[in-house]
Amino acid sequence: MMKVIECQHVKKSYRKIHALEDITFQIEDHKITGLIGRNGAGKTTLLKILAGFVNEDTGDVRVFSNHPFNNLCVSANSILVDNQMSFPDSLTLADILEIAPSFYSKWDAQLAARLFHYFNLNPKQQHSKLSTGTRGTFNMIFGLATRCELTMFDEPTNGMDEAVRTDFYRALLKEYIAHPRTILISSHHLAEIEHLLEDILLIHKGKVVFHKSLEEVKEYAVGIQGPIEKVIEFTSQMEILHTKQMNDQLLYTVVKKDGPMNLEGVSTKPISPSDICMYITSDSKGGIDDVFN
Numbered sequence: 072m073m074k075v076i077e078c079q080h081v082k083k084s085y086r087k088i089h090a091l092e093d094i095t096f097q098i099e100d101h102k103i104t105g106l107i108g109r110n111g112a113g114k115t116t117l118l119k120i121l122a123g124f125v126n127e128d129t130g131d132v133r134v135f136s137n138h139p140f141n142n143l144c145v146s147a148n149s150i151l152v153d154n155q156m157s158f159p160d161s162l163t164l165a166d167i168l169e170i171a172p173s174f175y176s177k178w179d180a181q182l183a184a185r186l187f188h189y190f191n192l193n194p195k196q197q198h199s200k201l202s203t204g205t206r207g208t209f210n211m212i213f214g215l216a217t218r219c220e221l222t223m224f225d226e227p228t229n230g231m232d233e234a235v236r237t238d239f240y241r242a243l244l245k246e247y248i249a250h251p252r253t254i255l256i257s258s259h260h261l262a263e264i265e266h267l268l269e270d271i272l273l274i275h276k277g278k279v280v281f282h283k284s285l286e287e288v289k290e291y292a293v294g295i296q297g298p299i300e301k302v303i304e305f306t307s308q309m310e311i312l313h314t315k316q317m318n319d320q321l322l323y324t325v326v327k328k329d330g331p332m333n334l335e336g337v338s339t340k341p342i343s344p345s346d347i348c349m350y351i352t353s354d355s356k357g358g359i360d361d362v363f364n
């Protein structure tokens with residue numbers, strides 16, 4: 072397996088804001104990884120560093136074994152699809168598709184044309200005049216058609232309507248199966264992209280919380296419900312991720328799974344990966360309800 076991305080203790084600040092505090096992880100080729108984190112977690116900053124648009128302050132970043140900032144090999148073999156993608160105003164969408172192969176050697180004109188037609192885009196329109204959702208759709212088509220070995224999407228479905236989102240995920244998966252490549256897709260909404268992912272990289276406040284396969288994330292935590300005293304006693308030595316009092320007698324607690332458990336007198340339930348990520352990155356262990364108590 073070849074390592075496509077290697078980050079060691081990467082830091083990036085914007086004046087006093089620490090966007091990335093300490094990012095260490097590696098991604099092998101031909102994997103779809105979800106970059107998950109709350110608003111402001113540092114997802115966009117990390118993607119821009121990997122794409123070579125922004126330089127890190129300290130730490131070591133390698134993409135295809137190269138330092139990505141202003142690196143030609145990285146820019147020829149990777150693409151970051153986000154809502155800041157822009158093309159010269161004088162070009163129509165048709166023009167953009169026409170010149171694309173001169174920048175991307177693996178450009179798949181057939182795929183671009185088929186998706187373009189499927190999503191009913193207007194070839195005569197200018198990129199900058201598109202609606203947010205349609206621009207997102209065009210950018211997605213562009214990103215898929217580049218066949219870049221490293222393809223990164225930053226919140227790709229923002230602004231797309233439900234039907235287009237569903238189609239986008241299907242197109243992405245089909246293209247990936249037909250032509251495997253390394254895909255990194257950021258979202259704060261894990262439930263929506265979970266079915267695509269092999270791995271999850273969860274970041275919070277500029278740090279990596281975990282980097283695990285989806286299967287491992289499903290096993291990360293468990294919900295325990297039962298009589299209050301019992302649950303408190305039961306979870307006293309455990310790492311609590313979330314708690315909710317159900318009524319006078321019942322307490323529900325989500326804890327990190329740590330080896331075998333004696334489950335007498337309480338009931339358990341699995342926790343979805345998206346809830347796990349939400350609980351881990353929540354600052355209060357109770358949730359929004361606590362605010363209104």
Ligand SMILES: Nc1ncnc2c1ncn2[C@@H]1O[C@H](COP(=O)(O)OP(=O)(O)OP(=O)(O)O)[C@@H](O)[C@H]1O
Nearest residue numbers: 085088090108109110111112113114115116117259
């Ligand atoms: N160009 C910039 N100048 C100053 N601060 C910035 C800049 N870009 C990002 N930041 C700050 O860095 C932090 C991380 O932002 P980033 O956009 O990387 O997070 P994100 O996880 O992509 O968030 P979101 O999900 O809201 O898009 C935030 O506090 C943000 O305000």
